[in-house]
Structure formats: C-alpha cells, structure tokens
Amino acid sequence: MDGSQTATNFAATRAAAAARQPATTTDAPILSINAIDKRFTVRGREVAVLRDFSCTIARNSFVSVIGPSGCGKSTLLRLLAGLDRPTAGQILFDGAPINGPPPGMIAVFQQYAKSIFPWRSVAHNVAFGIDPASRLSRTEKSALVAEHLALVGLSDHADHWPAQISGGMQQRLAIARALIRKPEVLLMDEPFSAVDAMTRALLQDLLLHIWRSRPITIVFVTHDVDEAVLLSQRVLSLGRFGAGLREDVTIDLPQPRDQITTRADPGFIALRQRLFASIFHQEQAS
Ligand SMILES: Nc1ncnc2c1ncn2[C@@H]1O[C@H](COP(=O)(O)OP(=O)(O)OP(=O)(O)O)[C@@H](O)[C@H]1O
Ligand SMILES: [Mg+2]
Numbered sequence: 261m262d263g264s265q266t267a268t269n270f271a272a273t274r275a276a277a278a279a280r281q282p283a284t285t286t287d288a289p290i291l292s293i294n295a296i297d298k299r300f301t302v303r304g305r306e307v308a309v310l311r312d313f314s315c316t317i318a319r320n321s322f323v324s325v326i327g328p329s330g331c332g333k334s335t336l337l338r339l340l341a342g343l344d345r346p347t348a349g350q351i352l353f354d355g356a357p358i359n360g361p362p363p364g365m366i367a368v369f370q371q372y373a374k375s376i377f378p379w380r381s382v383a384h385n386v387a388f389g390i391d392p393a394s395r396l397s398r399t400e401k402s403a404l405v406a407e408h409l410a411l412v413g414l415s416d417h418a419d420h421w422p423a424q425i426s427g428g429m430q431q432r433l434a435i436a437r438a439l440i441r442k443p444e445v446l447l448m449d450e451p452f453s454a455v456d457a458m459t460r461a462l463l464q465d466l467l468l469h470i471w472r473s474r475p476i477t478i479v480f481v482t483h484d485v486d487e488a489v490l491l492s493q494r495v496l497s498l499g500r501f502g503a504g505l506r507e508d509v510t511i512d513l514p515q516p517r518d519q520i521t522t523r524a525d526p527g528f529i530a531l532r533q534r535l536f537a538s539i540f541h542q543e544q545a546s
Contacts, residue, residue, distance in 0.1 A: 289316035290445060290477050291340065296349030298335055308502040309335050313349075315496065315505060317479065319444075322471050324480045324488035326535065327498030327506075328542055333481045336498075337449050340479060341367045353445070363391075366438040367447040370454055373430055375437075376422045382433055383409065383418040389437035408436040411473075412466060428459035432466065439470065449481045461519050464490060468517055485536045489513075490522055497535060500542055507538060 298310040309332040317323050325333050338344045339351060342361040351358045353365065369375075376385055387405045390396065396404065409415045412432035417425055422433070431451060438446060452460045468491060471478055482488050488495045489511055497507040513527050522528050 288319060290319040290354060291317040291479075292352040292355075293317075293340075294350045294352065296339065296346035296351065298332065298339065298344075299347045310339075310346075311502045311504055313504045315508070317477060320475050320477055321494060322478045322480070322492045323494045323496060324482055324492040325496045325498065326482060326485060326488050326539065328500050328539060328546070329483070331498040331500055332502070333498060334449055337367065337447050337479065337481055340445075341365060341447050343367075364443055365445040365447065366441060366443040367449070368434055368438050368451050369448075370450040373422075373427075375434060376430055378422050380422075381418065382414055382420050382422065382425065382429075385422065385433055386414075386436045386440060389440040391441055404440055408440045411439065411470065412436045426459070428455050428463060431455060431463060435466070435470070439474075439476075442474075443476065445477045445479065447479050450483065451480075452487070453483065460487075465518055467491060472516060485539065486523075486532050489528055489532045489535065490517060490519075495535060497538060500546060506542075507535070509535065 293313060293315050296310055296313050297308065298313075299306050299308050301307070313336075325336060327333055335344070339346055340358070342358045342365070345359075353362050356362075377388065380388065383405050386408055387401060390401055390404065405418075406415070409418055412435055414425075414429060414432055414436065417429060422430060425433070431454075435451075452463050455463065464487060467478070467480075470476070478491075480488070480491060492511050495507075495509045495511060496505055497509065498504065499506040509531070511531060513522055513525055513531070
C-alpha cells in the first residue's frame with residue numbers, strides 16, 4: 261500500500277460522487293429549535309448565551325454556524341446533540357423533543373484524536389462505531405467497515421495503527437466511524453481546525469462528497485467564513501454575547517462544489533466578503 265494508491269482511490273470515489281445529484285431536501289424540518297434560552301451560572305452570575313433562539317433545519321440540508329468566539333456555537337451544537345439541555349424552550353428532532361443524545365444523530369468534534377483508540381487498528385476503530393445493538397453478522401460488519409473505509413479513502417490503511425496515520429487521516433477515520441451508523445444528522449464542531457490548509461481542503465471536498473452521496477443533514481460549526489460558504493446551503497451567523505441569530509444567509513452557489521470551481525465563482529467571493537465583513541465589524545466593535 262502506498263500513498264499514491266490511496267490518493268487514486270480517494271479521487272475515484274470523489275469523481276463518482278460528483279456525477280451524482282445532491283441529496284434531496286424535503287419540506288419537513290428534521291430539527292426545530294423553538295425559542296430556546298441557554299444560561300450558565302458563572303461565579304454566582306447568570307450569563308445568557310442563547311436568548312429566545314429559534315430556527316428550523318431542513319432534512320438533508322447542509323447548514324453552517326459561524327460567529328465570533330464565545331457567541332455560543334458549541335453550546336448550540338451540544339444542545340442539538342442532547343449533551344446539554346436548554347434553560348427554556350425546546351428542540352425537536354424528527355418532531356420529538358430531545359431529552360438526551362438521540363439515536364440517528366452523531367457528533368464529531370475538533371479533538372477527534374481523543375475519540376480514537378490507539379490500541380485498535382484503523383479498521384477496528386471504524387468498526388467500533390457500529391451500533392452494538394445491531395444484529396449484523398460478522399460478514400455484514402466487515403462489508404460495512406470496508407464500505408466506510410473506502411468512502412473516506414482509508415482502504416489501504418485498514419491495518420495501520422492510528423499513530424501510523426496522519427492527522428488528516430485520523431479525522432477521516434473519525435468521520436468514517438461516525439457515518440457507519442448511517443446517522444440522519446451529523447453535527448460537526450470545527451472538525452478541520454487542527455489540520456494544515458491542504459489537508460483541510462481535501463477534507464472539505466470529502467465532506468461535500470459524503471453529503472452528496474447519501475441522505476444526511478449536516479450542521480457544521482466553523483470559524484472560517486470561506487469554509488462555511490464553500491460547504492453549505494445556508495449559513496447561520498450568530499452575534500456576540502447572547503445576541504443570537506444575526507443573519508440567516510442562503511448560499512445558492514451551483515452544485516456540485518469543489519475547491520477550484522466554487523472558490524473562483526464570483527458568487528462565492530461576494531458571499532464570503534459579505535459574511536466576513538459582518539463578523540469582522542462585530543469583532544472590531546467589541
Ligand atoms: N458549561 C459552561 N459553564 C459556564 N459557561 C459556559 C459553559 N459552556 C459555555 N459557557 C460559556 O458560554 C459562552 C459560549 O461558549 P461556546 O463554547 O458555546 O462558544 P463558541 O461560540 O463555541 O466559542 P469558540 O468559537 O471559541 O469555540 C462562553 O462565554 C462560555 O464561557
Ligand atoms: Mg466552540
């Protein structure tokens with residue numbers, strides 16, 4: 261196995277997906293955030309992070325959340341993941357209130373390395389994502405692992421130890437393990453912020469490929485305006501200190517998207533400029 265083989269497989273998978281249409285978006289929202297407040301008590305003082313925040317997220321859409329540091333992006337994602345509860349209001353997933361981590365929703369965070377078992381091979385780490393309650397046979401499990409290793413371009417590294425693969429590959433491993441349960445919703449909190457620029461670009465295109473090739477809703481938190489515009493159909497821009505939703509911007513750039521074509525599109529440049537200026541002015545004013 262060598263790197264060029266992996267790159268070839270990876271490129272071929274992406275090329276096949278590019279030919280497909282994006283996943284369809286139906287009218288029924290998969291997530292409904294209804295007038296939520298989130299307050300924390302810090303040293304006896306109550307701090308409002310989200311105040312009367314409402315929005316819906318369409319099934320199979322790709323939505324990014326951006327905003328200045330500390331505005332509540334990760335808090336919102338934790339609430340969606342059922343890892344924390346709103347102080348007031350309610351979040352519905354497929355019409356049912358979220359009262360804990362719901363099956364059908366998986367989160368991938370920036371510190372992906374923490375979720376990888378160093379004593380398990382790449383393939384065994386991916387297999388660990390399979391629902392223990394599933395009644396799949398050993399052969400079916402192997403096929404599922406092989407499918408997901410191929411999806412993220414790691415087929416040639418199945419038998420490696422995590423320490424033997426790069427940071428970008430470790431992030432792909434974390435993605436494969438999350439996807440092996442075929443979640444309806446994938447929540448991602450700055451998943452690519454720890455890798456170099458070129459690896460990040462490859463991971464972005466991989467994520468676009470995944471979104472196009474299976475029905476999945478992706479909610480993606482990032483600091484990077486360009487990344488949000490490149491990937492998403494919609495960008496939610498949060499304001500500082502509990503200001504909540506400042507802008508809800510539709511990104512109507514053509515699909516399929518990729519690093520070269522989309523970034524050169526005048527529409528891309530105009531949208532990233534507008535969103536960047538909006539956040540930059542907030543940062544300047546603070
Ligand atoms: N468990 C907690 N207890 C107290 N305060 C908290 C807690 N979690 C978050 N906060 C506060 O809520 C605010 C929003 O935090 P959050 O992590 O959601 O911001 P963020 O937008 O993700 O920031 P960054 O871009 O830096 O990741 C911050 O002021 C943070 O200190
Ligand atoms: Mg955060």
